[in-house]
Amino acid sequence: MARVIGFGGIFFKSRDPGALRDWYAQHLGIAMNDYGANFAEDASRPGSTLWAPFGQATNYFAPSTRDFMLNFRVDDLDALLARLRTDGVEVDPNVHEDANGRFGWIMDPEGTRIELWQPPSAKMPA
Numbered sequence: 001m002a003r004v005i006g007f008g009g010i011f012f013k014s015r016d017p018g019a020l021r022d023w024y025a026q027h028l029g030i031a032m033n034d035y036g037a038n039f040a041e042d043a044s045r046p047g048s049t050l051w052a053p054f055g056q057a058t059n060y061f062a063p064s065t066r067d068f069m070l071n072f073r074v075d076d077l078d079a080l081l082a083r084l085r086t087d088g089v090e091v092d093p094n095v096h097e098d099a100n101g102r103f104g105w106i107m108d109p110e111g112t113r114i115e116l117w118q119p120p121s122a123k124m125p126a
Contacts, residue, residue, distance in 0.1 A: 009036070010070060015110060023109055027089055028072065028080075046119035047073040047101075064113035077102050077118040 014020045024030045030037045041049070050071070054060060061069040074080050077095070081104050085091050092105035102118040 010068070012066075012068065012112075020108065020110060027084055027087055028114075030072075045073070045075075046121035047117065061113050064107065064111050066112050069113045069115055071115040071117055074116045074118050077104050077116055080104075080116060081106075 021032045021036075024037075025032060061067075081091055081095070084106055090107040094105070096103040099120070100117075101120045104116045106114050106116065108114060
């Protein structure tokens with residue numbers, strides 16, 4: 001039977017795609033070309049890609065008013081959040097930890113909430 005075998009991409013509108021690509025490269029280390037960034041799955045790194053619809057009334061994406069939120073896997077949440085704060089990026093002061101790992105949140109310059117996820121088997125603070 002034909003079926004979906006993985007996540008293909010996230011596509012969204014932007015007021016200034018070039019500036020937004022530059023912001024993501026500078027602050028999150030995501031190298032992009034004119035078509036975006038290609039994340040190849042790597043079995044040596046923990047985590048997976050999740051597709052999850054949320055209800056219309058969710059406030060999980062707040063304070064963003066966008067209809068989507070991005071989630072990126074990271075290897076050292078604390079170090080990345082510290083660097084982003086130093087860079088002047090809007091960082092949510094809350095960090096959540098549960099059996100799925102550790103989660104932090106930031107806002108990009110166009111008001112999109114970004115969830116940063118450190119899977120449980122990634123580097124954990126000492």
